Amino acid sequence: MDKKVILSGVQSTGNLTLGNYLGAISNWKKMQEDYECYYMIANLHTLTIRNNPETLRNNTLNLLALYLSAGIDPKKSHIFIQSQVPEHAELTWVLNCYTYMGELSRMTQFKDKSAKHADNINSGLFTYPVLMAADILLYQADLVPVGEDQRQHLEITRDIAERFNNIYGQTFKLPEGYIPKVAARIMGLQEPTSKMSKSSSIPNDSVFLNDEPDVIMNKFKRAVTDSENVVRYDVENKPGISNLISIYGAITGKKNEEVEEEFAGKGYGDFKKKVAECVIEELKPLQSEYKSLIANPDYLKEIYVEGANKAEEKAAKTLKDVYDKIGLI
Numbered sequence: 428m429d430k431k432v433i434l435s436g437v438q439s440t441g442n443l444t445l446g447n448y449l450g451a452i453s454n455w456k457k458m459q460e461d462y463e464c465y466y467m468i469a470n471l472h473t474l475t476i477r478n479n480p481e482t483l484r485n486n487t488l489n490l491l492a493l494y495l496s497a498g499i500d501p502k503k504s505h506i507f508i509q510s511q512v513p514e515h516a517e518l519t520w521v522l523n524c525y526t527y528m529g530e531l532s533r534m535t536q537f538k539d540k541s542a543k544h545a546d547n548i549n550s551g552l553f554t555y556p557v558l559m560a561a562d563i564l565l566y567q568a569d570l571v572p573v574g575e576d577q578r579q580h581l582e583i584t585r586d587i588a589e590r591f592n593n594i595y596g597q598t599f600k601l602p603e604g605y606i607p608k609v610a611a612r613i614m615g616l617q618e619p620t621s622k623m624s625k626s627s628s629i630p631n632d633s634v635f636l637n638d639e640p641d642v643i644m645n646k647f648k649r650a651v652t653d654s655e656n657v658v659r660y661d662v663e664n665k666p667g668i669s670n671l672i673s674i675y676g677a678i679t680g681k682k683n684e685e686v687e688e689e690f691a692g693k694g695y696g697d698f699k700k701k702v703a704e705c706v707i708e709e710l711k712p713l714q715s716e717y718k719s720l721i722a723n724p725d726y727l728k729e730i731y732v733e734g735a736n737k738a739e740e741k742a743a744k745t746l747k748d749v750y751d752k753i754g755l756i
């Protein structure tokens with residue numbers, strides 16, 4: 428039987444955080460054995476905010492290097508850059524015509540982002556979910572591993588696919604989300620009620636994958652907690668400590684209760700230090716691999732050219748089917 432297909436992606440804006448890694452990329456690695464995986468760098472999605480061209484180019488290659496250093500293996504998975512497979516933009520136009528303004532205006536991410544970038548509410552920001560639907564549907568993906576915040580985007584993807592299938596017959600597979608229970612959502616260290624973000628403006632809120640060990644230690648030492656001084660998982664009342672438990676659990680594989688037991692009778696100082704140490708240890712091999720990859724742009728190019736070729740083989744088939752069905756010559 429053919430392997431099930433997985434597609435996922437991350438936007439190439441800024442540095443990746445520990446949240447991106449634990450919530451997404453570290454899980455991608457495990458899926459490579461059992462699924463046919465397409466892992467994309469979503470550089471078209473980044474155009475919804477203003478980028479410096481040179482920075483965007485660098486961020487794209489840095490993200491590729493991070494995928495590789497996090498253990499995504501180009502021999503097992505198709506790793507590609509979204510803009511290099513033109514079918515993404517082409518299918519987006521078609522799907523735009525099968526998506527309603529009403530559904531797009533209900534997207535919470537659109538509302539959040541418009542509030543945040545009130546000076547640049549462009550139509551790309553509005554149709555962002557349609558591009559994401561095209562990403563997924565082009566590959567007939569069965570499963571889409573993403574964080575909890577992307578759930579609504581998956582729902583609209585299914586709605587668009589179903590609408591199209593109802594009119595033209597079976598064309599797109601309806602994808603399922605693959606939202607891991609553990610560490611689906613790593614929160615900020617300073618503001619543990621919002622997701623750890625690449626673009627947070629709060630100092631020490633986000634741990635970046637290329638932070639030096641002493642920087643990581645300091646960020647954890649400063650992490651917001653509460654006054655109870657008991658390591659106990661309780662998101663409502665203890666969001667800071669609960670987040671640290673999630674991070675520690677995601678890395679060590681321990682359940683919340685096991686973490687609570689391990690730190691019973693110990694104070695927050697000890698706990699934070701232990702969490703920081705395990706994060707530093709976890710990132711060490713990744714960071715050294717990353718440094719050597721970034722110094723080798725020719726190798727990176729080889730990977731993304733090959734990845735785009737493989738991705739396009741599949742994407743082109745779906746797009747042709749769509750064009751035929753709707754009557755585009």
Ligand code: TRP
Nearest residue numbers: 434435436437438469559562573
């Ligand atoms: N919107 C996703 C995010 O911000 C990134 C993304 C773009 C994506 N296209 C995708 C994720 C397709 C999964 C599948 O995290």
